[in-house]
Amino acid sequence: MSQPIIISASPHVHSAKTSKKVMYDVVIALIPAFLVSLYVFGISALILTAVAVASCLLFEYLIQKYLLKSEITIGDGSALITGILLAFNLPAGLPIWMILVGSLVAIGIGKMSFGGLGFNIFNPALVGRVFLLVSFPVQMTMWPTAVENNTSIADAVTGATPLGLIKEGLMFGDTMTNISANLPSTMEMFLGISGGSIGEMSALALLLGGIYLLARKVITWHIPVTIIVTMAVMTGIFWVIDPESYASPLIHILSGGAILGAFYMATDMVTSPMTRKGMLIFAVGIAVITVVIRLFGAYPEGVSFAILIINAFVPLINTYFKPRRFGSKIKSKIV
Amino acid sequence: MLKTFPKGGIHPPENKITSSKGIKRMTVPKMVTVPIAQHIGIPAEIVVDKKDKVEIGQVIAKSGGFVSSNIHSPVAGTVTKIDQIIDLSGYKKQCIVIRTDAKNEANFEEKEYSLITEIQLDPKEIVQRISDYGVVGLGGATFPSHVKLNVKEGVKLDYLIINGVECEPYLTADHRLMLEKTAEIIVGIKILMKALHIEKAVIGIENNKKDAIKQFKELTKNESGIQVAALQVKYPQGGEKQLVRAILGREVPKNGLPLDVGVIVNNVGTIFAVYEAVQHNKPLMERVVTVTGKKMENPSNFWVKIGTPIKDLIAEVGGLPDGTRKLVNGGPMMGKAIKNTDVPVTKGTSGILVISEEEASRGKAENCIRCGECVTVCPMGLEPHLLMNLSEKGMYEKASSEDIMTCIECGSCSYVCPSHRPLLDYIRYGKNIVKKLETSKN
Numbered sequence: 160m161s162q163p164i165i166i167s168a169s170p171h172v173h174s175a176k177t178s179k180k181v182m183y184d185v186v187i188a189l190i191p192a193f194l195v196s197l198y199v200f201g202i203s204a205l206i207l208t209a210v211a212v213a214s215c216l217l218f219e220y221l222i223q224k225y226l227l228k229s230e231i232t233i234g235d236g237s238a239l240i241t242g243i244l245l246a247f248n249l250p251a252g253l254p255i256w257m258i259l260v261g262s263l264v265a266i267g268i269g270k271m272s273f274g275g276l277g278f279n280i281f282n283p284a285l286v287g288r289v290f291l292l293v294s295f296p297v298q299m300t301m302w303p304t305a306v307e308n309n310t311s312i313a314d315a316v317t318g319a320t321p322l323g324l325i326k327e328g329l330m331f332g333d334t335m336t337n338i339s340a341n342l343p344s345t346m347e348m349f350l351g352i353s354g355g356s357i358g359e360m361s362a363l364a365l366l367l368g369g370i371y372l373l374a375r376k377v378i379t380w381h382i383p384v385t386i387i388v389t390m391a392v393m394t395g396i397f398w399v400i401d402p403e404s405y406a407s408p409l410i411h412i413l414s415g416g417a418i419l420g421a422f423y424m425a426t427d428m429v430t431s432p433m434t435r436k437g438m439l440i441f442a443v444g445i446a447v448i449t450v451v452i453r454l455f456g457a458y459p460e461g462v463s464f465a466i467l468i469i470n471a472f473v474p475l476i477n478t479y480f481k482p483r484r485f486g487s488k489i490k491s492k493i494v
Numbered sequence: 495m496l497k498t499f500p501k502g503g504i505h506p507p508e509n510k511i512t513s514s515k516g517i518k519r520m521t522v523p524k525m526v527t528v529p530i531a532q533h534i535g536i537p538a539e540i541v542v543d544k545k546d547k548v549e550i551g552q553v554i555a556k557s558g559g560f561v562s563s564n565i566h567s568p569v570a571g572t573v574t575k576i577d578q579i580i581d582l583s584g585y586k587k588q589c590i591v592i593r594t595d596a597k598n599e600a601n602f603e604e605k606e607y608s609l610i611t612e613i614q615l616d617p618k619e620i621v622q623r624i625s626d627y628g629v630v631g632l633g634g635a636t637f638p639s640h641v642k643l644n645v646k647e648g649v650k651l652d653y654l655i656i657n658g659v660e661c662e663p664y665l666t667a668d669h670r671l672m673l674e675k676t677a678e679i680i681v682g683i684k685i686l687m688k689a690l691h692i693e694k695a696v697i698g699i700e701n702n703k704k705d706a707i708k709q710f711k712e713l714t715k716n717e718s719g720i721q722v723a724a725l726q727v728k729y730p731q732g733g734e735k736q737l738v739r740a741i742l743g744r745e746v747p748k749n750g751l752p753l754d755v756g757v758i759v760n761n762v763g764t765i766f767a768v769y770e771a772v773q774h775n776k777p778l779m780e781r782v783v784t785v786t787g788k789k790m791e792n793p794s795n796f797w798v799k800i801g802t803p804i805k806d807l808i809a810e811v812g813g814l815p816d817g818t819r820k821l822v823n824g825g826p827m828m829g830k831a832i833k834n835t836d837v838p839v840t841k842g843t844s845g846i847l848v849i850s851e852e853e854a855s856r857g858k859a860e861n862c863i864r865c866g867e868c869v870t871v872c873p874m875g876l877e878p879h880l881l882m883n884l885s886e887k888g889m890y891e892k893a894s895s896e897d898i899m900t901c902i903e904c905g906s907c908s909y910v911c912p913s914h915r916p917l918l919d920y921i922r923y924g925k926n927i928v929k930k931l932e933t934s935k936n
Contacts, residue, residue, distance in 0.1 A: 164833050165819055166584075167856065168919050170905030171849055172506055172663065172826040176912045178863050235860070277861035277913075433866035433877065484875040484897050485501065485735065486748035 181428075182236025184377045188368030189243050189423065195364045196357040200251035200303065204357045210255055212242030214262035222271045229275075237276045241265055244284035244423060247358020248416065248463065249291070252303045257295060261287040281470045282430045285463045292463070302354035320355045321348065321414040322459040325406050334403040348413040359416040369422035378426040381438040386421040387412055389446030397454060411453065420445070420462035430470045437473075437480040444469040496701055498726035499736040502873035504906045506663050506729055506827065508702060512786050513666045515794040517674060520783075520810060522594055522601050526568055526801030527838040528554065529581045529589045533630040534637045535561030540590060546573045550600045551777050554590050557625070563638040564628040565590075566777035568799035570598040582823045582830065582837050589838070592801070609677050610773040613685055620689040620772055627771035628778045628841075633657055633732070633761030634824065636842040639768065642758065643689055651756050654686055654695040655741055658710075658762040659725065659732035661700060662825025665845040667782040668762050670795045672699070672706040675766050676713050682769035683720060690758060696721045697762075698741050700731060729827060730904035734759040736873050748900055763844075783807065783839060787848030789815035798839050805835035807846055819854035822847040827905045857914030868907035868917055874900050878907035878917040885924030894928045901925060 196204040219238040223231050245265050249258065265287025273279040292299045302320060321342050328338035351361025359365075372378045390411055397405040411417065425431060425445055432441050445465045452461030531537035538555035548554055548567040555565040567590075575591035594601055615623065625640035645651060656679075660668040672679065683695050697714075699707050699722065707724045714720045723741050730736055735746045737759060744755040752759050760768075763781065770776040779800050786793040791812025798807065804821070808814055814821075822829040823837075824845055868878035876897055884893040898921060907917040 164821055165854060166831045166833050167820070168831070168916075168922065169822075169824075169829055169903075170827045170909050170918065171820060171822055171829065171831065171847075172853060172909065173857065173914065174504070174506070174910050176867075176910065177857065177914070178860055178912045181863070181865065181912050232860075237863075275861065277863050428863050428865040431864075433864065433869045433879070435870075481877065482501070482869055482872070482875040484748060484900065485739075485873065486745055486750065486900070487875075 179234075179236055181377055182240055184372065184375050185240050185423070186236065186243065188371045188377075189247070189358075191364035191367045192247065192358050192361060192419070193243070195351045195361040196247070196251075199351060199360050200357055203251040203303070206255075207249060207251055207253060207258060207357060208243060208246040210258045211246035211249070211262055212239060214259050215239070215242035215245065215266050218263050218266040219271065222267060223275075227271070227275075232276065235276060238266060238270075241270065241283045241287075244358070245287045247419060247423075248284060248288040248356045250299065250302050250355075251357050252301070253298060257291060257298060260294075261291045264290040277429055279429055280473070281467050282424055282427050285424060285467050289463050289467060320459065321410060322406070322453065323354075325410070326453075326459040329404060335406060336403065342410070345409055345413065348410070355414065356416060356419075359414075359419045362413045362418050365418045365422060369418070372422065372426075378422070379435070379438070381435055382426045382431060382442045383421040385439050385442030386425060386446045387417065389443050390417060390450055393446065393450040394454070405454065411450070415453070415460040416462045417449070420449075420466055424462070425466050430473060432473050432476045432480065434477070434480055434482050436482075437476040440476055440480060441469055441473065444472065496724055496726040497740050498728050499731060499739045499873060501875055502871045502906065503728040503730065503736075504871050504909055505727070506909060508727070509663045509788070510666050510669070510702065511664070511788070512784050512793045512795055513669055513703075515666070515670070517670050517782055517795045517797055519604060520796040520798045520802060520807065522569065522799065523802045523806050524594055524596075525574075525591060525803075526594065526799060527579055527589050527591050527803065528565060528568065528801040529579075529587050529838065529840055530555045530565055531587055532565065532636060532800070532840040532842065533563045534635060535559065535563070535641075537588065538562055538565045540576060540588070542573050542576075542590065544573055544576055547571075548573060548592060550598075551779060554592075557638075561638055561641050563630050564626060564777070566628055566779045567592055568779040568801050569594040570600050571595040580834055580837055582832060582840060582843065584830075584832065607770070607774050607776075609681070611677075611681050613681070613688055613772070615772060617689045617691065620685055623772050623775075624768055627776065629764065629767045629771050630778070630841050631761060632763030632767060632781060632841065632844070634828070634842055634844060636840075639760070639764060642760075643686070645690065645753065645758070649753055651690055651692050651753070651758055652694060653742060653757045654683065654690060654692045655734075655737060655752070655757055655759045656683060656695060656697040656762055656765055657732055657734065657737055657759055658697055658699040658703070658706065659737060660703070661727075661729045661732040662827055662829070662845075663729075664786050664847050665784045665825045666786075667784045667795055667844050669703050669706060671766055671782050672703070672762055673709060676706075676709045678769045679762055679765050680710075680713055680717070680720065681773065682765035685768055685772050686760065686765065687719065692758070693719050694721070695719055696723050696741050698723045698725055698731075698737050700725045700727045702727045730873055730902065730906065733873065733902050733904060735902070748897065778841060781839070781841060781843070783843055784845035785811045786845065787815065787818075787850070788853070789817070789850050790848055791815070798843075800840060801838045803836050803838055804832070804846055807839070808835060808848070814848060815850070817851045818848050819851045820849035822849060827909070828903065856916075859915050860913040862913055862915060865912060867910045867912065871906040871910050873904060873906065874902060876901060878921060879915075881924060882915065882917045882920040885920040885927075890924060890927050890931060893924045894932075898924050898928055
């Protein structure tokens with residue numbers, strides 16, 4: 160026999176699932192949305208994504224090699240996802256140095272300062288995005304229009320996202336009927352021709368990827384479905400009471416990164432609860448805070464803030480919403 | 495919808511490559527090594543001396559206390575050695591070595607027992623005979639059966655559950671036994687029902703053994719008290735708490751036993767041993783062992799005499815294939831890796847599994863990505879990731895309050911972990927220390 164017999168404790172078999180496969184499944188799921196962003200914003204979406212991904216990987220490498228002097232794990236796919244998700248949450252045409260700042264904050268502060276993969280409390284991409292949003296509010300809300308020709312750079316000209324238009328309109332005392340005239344149609348929002356960050360364009364593309372993640376069992380329905388249903392119910396109540404002052408649930412769900420957040424950001428394994436029960440609480444929390452910010456806060460969107468706020472509660476949720484221990488209820492049911 | 499337990503569980507590839515292989519009789523070994531501690535509890539006391547001649551089925555070690563069991567000689571021959579020898583546990587244990595008498599025909603005759611359905615003994619005599627003939631739980635725990643049947647007065651039992659689940663991948667010993675000894679097992683069930691004064695029995699079989707389910711259903715058609723429950727295939731359904739939950743919907747309380755919900759669980763192998771002991775006065779000195787592995791030339795199921803060295807079994811199926819990296823006593827989920835092929839088969843050996851290089855290598859442990867898979871699959875509702883951390887950091891009291899002791903060590907957590915974290919290794923370690931702390935407190 161060439162190799163000696165080895166001894167180890169049971170189990171002696173393992174499912175083929177690895178962290179790497181999980182990460183790359185997420186990357187695959189993001190491809191449709193990426194293609195839509197290329198279609199809508201052309202080369203500037205490519206530049207944005209490439210810079211964000213490359214810089215996230217580079218910063219993780221540099222921090223691991225020179226600061227932490229630890230093992231280099233940039234191949235595990237997590238920094239790649241952070242890069243893509245960060246890019247997806249930024250407007251096309253953002254200056255490159257700002258993207259670099261966002262990546263540094265996402266990886267350096269959002270992830271590595273906590274100890275790297277698995278130890279961070281907040282979603283790294285969102286930490287980067289929110290840092291940029293509060294530091295450079297003007298550039299971060301300058302939404303370019305769709306390009307005519309895919310090879311040209313997007314022009315940073317137009318105004319606002321659908322939710323931005325609504326918020327502005329309502330602030331000036333306009334009614335929803337009047338505002339709606341300037342909004343893209345529901346179908347356009349669904350397919351992906353409206354203003355916003357590059358990754359939140361097409362609800363359809365994001366849902367496709369979401370279905371892939373569900374089918375591959377990378378995520379479960381608990382977080383995304385609960386977020387969307389809760390948002391729909393809450394915004395629906397306001398809309399039914401006063402349709403002239405509140406946007407319809409459909410607009411809320413199809414725009415402002417709700418689907419991107421619900422399927423890809425809130426479901427981040429590291430920063431979401433461990434149990435199904437905990438996931439439901441977590442998702443309801445995100446939806447409630449998002450709707451409160453959108454309807455009563457200064458920002459038209461709010462998914463990013465909501466996720467980051469609830470991320471902070473995840474350890475608490477994990478402590479209080481434990482799985483029910485087998486045999487802890489001594490109620491025997493005789494069949 | 496077939497029944498199953500509701501929380502947790504996994505679906506590892508079944509790999510039951512020997513399920514159509516009938517049980518063959520293993521060549522009688524030239525030498526048997528019989529450990530005196532093959533059961534849970536106090537080791538038996540040796541009652542033979544070196545150079546003694548022993549008959550087949552003779553008691554060579556007597557039950558050493560209340561929770562203990564008799565040990566019988568599986569062959570006729572001469573005691574050549576009584577010494578500390580490495581057994582399946584990997585530790586040196588007291589063993590009796592017997593050289594088989596090649597001239598004694600009793601060693602080689604294959605007795606065909608005719609089915610005896612009439613149960614003449616009364617409950618007390620049944621338990622006595624089970625005790626005399628060294629029957630222990632053959633599902634793996636090897637708890638002496640007569641102790642289990644000695645139910646304290648005042649405990650009300652209403653169900654006998656027969657565990658024919660065999661949820662471990664690869665193993666088919668119970669499956670084959672159920673197919674080949676169906677009628678005997680049914681008599682065995684009736685014997686236990688009589689001994690325990692129980693009116694109802696349910697045989698739990700997973701749905702990947704449709705032939706066994708069918709056969710039992712057919713033969714129990716006219717038995718009002720005996721039912722067959724086809725169960726969904728899900729590991730670890732053979733765990734008795736999961737099985738009771740699956741079949742009856744009753745949940746055994748934390749740190750409790752099936753007795754607490756009026757149920758007693760026995761493995762099909764045990765039931766067959768009970769049948770042979772009670773109806774044919776045959777001691778437990780052989781059992782069915784699955785010898786298997788993906789690259790094995792001729793994997794199969796065997797009737798093996800207790801004390802047969804593992805290497806004989808391996809030789810019988812064509813030797814160790816190239817690239818063998820691991821030998822497992824039992825199934826791949828809960829079996830124990832062994833290194834020394836001289837160790838003998840004992841009452842608790844249900845299978846010998848040969849694992850090749852590709853399957854044996856464990857992935858490198860990476861950071862926990864907090865995916866929660868371990869929590870989802872834990873059939874006991876525990877948080878394996880948390881228990882591992884607590885054990886690793888030495889926070890044993892906290893681990894104890896997080897119910898580390900209720901872990902059944904099924905290994906589902908380690909199986910699914912995408913970061914290949916050694917969850918169960920650390921939980922076992924933590925359990926050992928918590929157990930020590932608890933005993934030192936008392």
